[in-house]
Amino acid sequence: MKLGLEVTFNSGEQISVTVLPPEWVKWETKTGRRITDIKGDNLLGMTDLAFLAYHAIKREAAGKPSLPFDTWIETVADIDASPLNPKVTAADQSGG
Numbered sequence: 269m270k271l272g273l274e275v276t277f278n279s280g281e282q283i284s285v286t287v288l289p290p291e292w293v294k295w296e297t298k299t300g301r302r303i304t305d306i307k308g309d310n311l312l313g314m315t316d317l318a319f320l321a322y323h324a325i326k327r328e329a330a331g332k333p334s335l336p337f338d339t340w341i342e343t344v345a346d347i348d349a350s351p352l353n354p355k356v357t358a359a360d361q362s363g364g
Contacts, residue, residue, distance in 0.1 A: 269303055272350040273321045277343050284350075285324040294323050317347045 271287040292303050298319065306312055312320075318341055326334050334340070 271320065273317060273324065274348045274350055275321050275325070275344060276346040276348075278345050279343075283325070285321055285328060287320045287324050288327070290327055291320050291323045295320055312349070314347065317349060318344065321347050 269289075269292065273285050273287060274282060275285065276282045295316065296302055299316070319337075321344075322337050322340055335343070
C-alpha cells in the first residue's frame with residue numbers, strides 16, 4: 269500500500285513523500301498493529317504519520333545523514349495524508 273504524505277516544516281518548506289512497504293513494515297514492527305487495522309474507522313494518528321514520514325524521508329535520502337526522530341519532529345509544522353495521483357508535469361499545470 270502506498271500513502272502520499274505532505275510534510276510542512278517550521279521554515280515553510282514543504283516536501284511530498286510516498287510511504288512504501290519498507291515504512292509499513294517498520295510501522296507494524298514498532299506499533300504491533302497491522303496495515304489492515306487502519307481500514308474503516310481506524311485511522312492513523314499524528315504519531316503514525318510522523319513515524320511513516322520520517323522513515324520515508326530517510327529512505328529517499330539514500331544514506332545521507334539525517335536528524336534523530338526526536339530532533340526532526342521538532343522541525344515539523346504539519347503532516348497531511350494525500351491520495352496518490354499520477355505525477356502532474358509542469359506542462360499539465362500550465363495547460364500545455
